[in-house]
Amino acid sequence: MEQQSCILRDLLVQLRRQEAADEQAPDGIAREFARLKSQSIKYRTDKTYPTKTAEKQENNKKNRYKDIVPFDHTRVKLTLTTAKNDGEYINASFIKGVSGSRAYIATQGPLPHTVLDFLRMLWEYEVKV
Structure with a gap:
């Protein structure tokens, strides 16, 4: 010690x-x-590197900062749904680690209306930290 x-x-x-x-x-x-x-x-x-998904009108309000959005090829996609109107978009990107791709997820702090999306991402991708 x-x-x-x-x-x-x-x-x-x-x-x-x-x-x-x-x-x-x-x-x-x-x-x-x-x-x-x-x-x-x-x-x-x-x-x-296109950011078409993040720039869609229905997803734009989910971005805390309008100039920081995930590239389409690295963005995290949500598949678990808890409600009828749940979408697949969250402002988050996979980041490569030493041992390969998808080692980390970089994301913005959730907005009041995206907290459930944030929690869905944590659950779906088994985020520990």
Whole structure:
């Protein structure tokens, strides 16, 4: 237990140093996020990766942020239904992991009217964390 505590403290010190360095570096973490945002906008503008399902009028209200939507080829599809008007759309994407595809799900926090969709996704894909 003592050894784990030392390792954790060392990690935290290293992270603090890295954060301080990133804030001062021209290519730090802020620049990386800006690059990712720019790349995402380019993909949507050029239609490199379509987002047709997310842009449908009936699904648009399910997106917390209108400029952050899942690509059609990576989006999570809901198949479990609890009510007649349940749809398959949720603003969530599968993310590849080291051991293969669909290792993680990235999603936005649910809106008041999408909480049931969020819970359906957790149940259907057996999300633990």
